[in-house]
Amino acid sequence: MSTTQWTRPTVDVLRQHLLAETGSTMTASEVIRIWELSGVERLHLSNGASMIFKFAVTPFTTEADILINLAGHGIPVVAVKAWAVRDHTLGMLTEDLGVPLRLATENDAATAAVRLHAIPSLAYLDTFDEEALTSLPERGLAALAALQREGRFLNAKDIKRALQRLAPLARTRAVGAERPPFGVCHGEFHPTSLHVGTDGTRLLDVAKAFNGPGLLDLATWFGTRAPAKPQSLNRLIHAYIHVGAHPDAASCRGGLPADQWALGWHRIWAAHWFLAHAAARHHGRMTDDAHRSIIRRQLTGAVTLLTSS
Known part of the structure; x- marks a missing residue:
């Protein structure tokens, strides 16, 4: 292929x-x-x-x-x-929506997310429920092995170690994934995914949409280049509840606070996405170095977040 x-x-x-x-x-x-x-x-x-x-x-x-x-x-x-x-x-x-009037705010994010996550799961989208989340580290290891058989991602011992560390605790940490809010998620929910214009706020760039815990969407809002800040996500979760989200959004999952849980699992989801699509040859060898760096960063963050009580 x-x-x-x-x-x-x-x-x-x-x-x-x-x-x-x-x-x-x-x-x-x-x-x-x-x-x-x-x-x-x-x-x-x-x-x-x-x-x-x-x-x-x-x-x-x-x-x-x-x-x-x-x-x-x-x-x-x-x-x-x-x-x-x-x-x-x-x-x-x-x-053509033109140039935004301003950058989307956390309140814009909370309002848009409440409406989106209220939509029941769509049958043709991938679903990341408790069982699917549990499988992600093992699926990541399988994708990494497939890549290495093709001579790709050979310098990835740290990625393999991180996935091996996450795999045994995945089932415990995935508990609560199906608590509300659970529905359609954007997949790349960043400030640039919302266009604030004269006619209101519109959602853009939904190609990575999936069915799953709405908290994973909120976890993407602040990006993943810098170290995770659970306190920032906690603030957004409460703004989300304030504008109509289910109050369970702030409840603990997998033995962790909701913010820490979401930040950790989003990083595993993102790392798996890059590994799986590289293994499926949707991404070519020329992107391997850049993607290996992204995956390493995501999994390092996930280990820190999901192995801490």
Whole structure:
């Protein structure tokens, strides 16, 4: 199996197809950002308006479907105008929300999260319940072994040790994963995932959505580059409860405070995500060094958080 990558000819065909479907004529385009597995462009149209064109390959090809489903549940998301999948590549046109009025705040995050997590689990999304969380360290070890059989991630003894340390305690620490709030989670719930504009706040970038503990979403808000700060997450959890979340959100899980539990498990989830998608060859060898550094950081944090009482 070869590494999944987007190609310019496929992307160009998708763009033209979607423009034709919406009866639009493009006069110019500008690249907003390009990643290994996706990209975003602003399309300027002949009528003076603009739209956003986003394209992505596996594992991000269900984003249009997710956005449309969330909109059907009353979640304020960026509106999808048209979408299609061709040659394992998603292309979608969405409304152009323009420049945000301001950066999203913790109160914005709490309000958006309450609405999102109230949606019952969606059948086509991965589910991270107690059993699934328990399996993540072992699944991470299996993915690492598969990568090493291909000559990748060879300098990863510390990653292996961290996963081996987490595996025996995973079942105990996963207890309580299905306590409320449990529902649809964003997966990359950062300040840039909320667009605050003149028409209100919209949710963006839902390609990593899953069913699971809402606390894992809240744990992503502050990022993972710096050491975890449980006190910051605790503040957000209480703001979340204040605007309507289930009061159990602040309850202990797995023998740990809710904030510490969520920060630890989110780091394991993120490390597993990178290992699993590298093993599935969605990420190529050229990203291994950068991803190995991310995985190491995530698992070091997880060990600290989940082995402390």
